[in-house]
Amino acid sequence: MNTHSRVKGFYKLSVAERVKWIAANACLTEEEVQKLSGGLSMDVADSMVENVIGQIGTPLGLAANFKVNGKDVFIPMATEEPSVIAAASNAAKAAYDLGGIYTFSTGTIMRGQIQVLDICDPYAARARVYEHKEEIMEQCNLKDPTLVALGGGVKDIEVHLVNTVRETMLVIHLIVDTKDAMGANAVNTMAECVSPLIEKVTGGRVVLRIISNLADKRLVRARGVFSSELLGGGEIVKNIISAFEFADADPYRAATHNKGVMNGMTAVVLATGNDTRAVEAGAHAYASRTGKYRSLTTWELNKDGNLVGTLEVPMAVGIIGGATKTNPVAKIALKIMDVKTAEELAGMIAAVGLAENLASLRALSAEGIQTGHMRLHAKNLAIMAGAKGDLIEQVVQRATEEKDFRYSRILEITNSLKRGEDVVDGASE
CATH class of the missing domain: 3.90.770.10 (3-hydroxy-3-methylglutaryl-coenzyme A Reductase; Chain A, domain 2)
Structure with a gap:
């Protein structure tokens, strides 16, 4: 083309x-x-x-x-x-x-987040996740062989400790190349499928497993x-x-x-x-x-x-x-x-x-901002007032000349033009 x-x-x-x-x-x-x-x-x-x-x-x-x-x-x-x-x-x-x-x-990298709670040793758990990195990535990629064949799939993992008012959470990020898809379904499926392994490795309890819309990669x-x-x-x-x-x-x-x-x-x-x-x-x-x-x-x-x-x-x-x-x-x-x-x-x-x-x-x-915007908005108001065809532009032109885009005034202009009457500022005759 x-x-x-x-x-x-x-x-x-x-x-x-x-x-x-x-x-x-x-x-x-x-x-x-x-x-x-x-x-x-x-x-x-x-x-x-x-x-x-x-x-x-x-x-x-x-x-x-x-x-x-x-x-x-x-x-x-x-x-x-x-x-x-x-x-x-x-x-x-x-x-x-x-x-x-x-x-x-x-690139086309998305993040999937896996939230892990109830961990007594979060720093050690983070280390254990990294020790099992290859196994985690392999299990995720097995869920989407088509994406992997296209060059996508999980490329890395990150492990974050997030301190909240009650506890330190372990949050694992799956770094997934989703190629030409937005990727939510692929990422969410991977996060869910690998959760049992994550629980086994960390000793914690997985709750949330979902894509992040902060796509900073x-x-x-x-x-x-x-x-x-x-x-x-x-x-x-x-x-x-x-x-x-x-x-x-x-x-x-x-x-x-x-x-x-x-x-x-x-x-x-x-x-x-x-x-x-x-x-x-x-x-x-x-x-x-x-x-x-x-x-x-x-x-x-x-x-x-x-x-x-x-x-x-x-x-x-x-x-x-x-x-x-x-x-x-x-x-x-x-x-x-x-x-x-x-x-x-x-x-x-x-x-x-x-x-x-x-x-x-x-x-x-x-x-x-209003000058151009209101002229275009006046088309909608003219249609609301009952103008059709060429009459719409006539109404808009008159309202623009008067710089009066109130619906009540546009209705007056529309009705006057429909009746074939002259239009004067603020009233019809």
């Missing part, structure tokens, strides 16, 4: 025209095109979760202008929040001619150079850097700052059928790794006066197993991006997170 992510006026195309364009460029079949609008069948939904009675739709859009590791790509994003996809696309445009966004992954890093000129000039860039410094120093600001990162990342995680809660939990835990909740991104000036952004975040996602294969739309999203490995997918997600954060900071540093 040789898709150019810079398509002038892509957002102005109708839904049908966008679908036709991406179908041609991503080589989607007619069946795949139909599934984009059809979503899940009730039979598939019933096989995924319990007590199914229906489905809830989330809009799926495409972020444009992305170049990731030299590859032009449209990135599918599933989100209910207006302005998120447009914001990511606009920020990506500022990096496109300067090389785009580059990403690097540290599965990091993805993203870096992009963004044109200061396209962002609005030196004063705005200076404000962006100041906003980052504020977030890095103050957890109250950092929470909203990192929410901007996750606006982008979570939308891609959801679009590809991955576990949004796992990725978000890992990201926020990683932001607190120094003992203080801080920014996930950094922003600084380079020697050319352009803005340079970096992001480092855990990324436990996969392209095989789970909803990535069960949900037909998730499979199509992966096909559109043309990703071949979980690490490549992680890079796409991180690139969007970096761009989304910049878009938020740029808006805050210039016209304020």
Whole structure:
């Protein structure tokens, strides 16, 4: 696939025209095109979760202008929040001619934790676990020969002593390469199967046996150079850097700052059928790794006066197993991006997170976050007020001109335009 992510006026195309364009460029079949609008069948939904009675739709859009590791790509994003996809696309445009966004992954290693209680000699027990390391690893790997054949499986173990208010717990970490799977099922199965051996070696009682979502051995890093000129000039860039410094120093600001990162990342995680809660939990835990909740991104000036952004975040996602294969739309999203490995997918997600954060900071540093956001939100309000077709844009345009996005005012505008009446500020005539 040789898709150019810079398509002038892509957002102005109708839904049908966008679908036709991406179908041609991503080589989607007619069946795949139909599934984009059809979503899940009730039979598939019933096989995924319990007590199914229906489905809830989330809009799926495409972020444009992305170049990731030299590859032009449209990135599918599933989100209910207006302005998120447009914001990511606009920020990506500022990096496109300067090389785009580059990403690097540290691998596909996950941790499985085995909690051992009621140990009278925890330090000696830790030593005994290390003495039986090879036996423990071998027993775990026997549970997933397919993963081992692909080069994955348990690669190491760590043994930690965790002091709580009541006792010293022994916690064994299985260091597992899960390859192109997120890995929860494989890791949890291994942790459970090896627990009897752990109890025998330690003399303790195993309780919890589960994956950790703080995937600090599965990091993805993203870096992009963004044109200061396209962002609005030196004063705005200076404000962006100041906003980052504020977030890095103050957890109250950092929470909203990192929410901007996750606006982008979570939308891609959801679009590809991955576990949004796992990725978000890992990201926020990683932001607190120094003992203080801080920014996930950094922003600084380079020697050319352009803005340079970096992001480092855990990324436990996969392209095989789970909803990535069960949900037909998730499979199509992966096909559109043309990703071949979980690490490549992680890079796409991180690139969007970096761009989304910049878009938020740029808006805050210039016209304020509400200007663009409310214009897009006004579409939802216009539809709520009963506008349809071309009337929606007319209502939005009028509300934007007035800078009045209250639902009551949008309802007045909608009703007046429906009746073919002139609209005046604050009232209809």
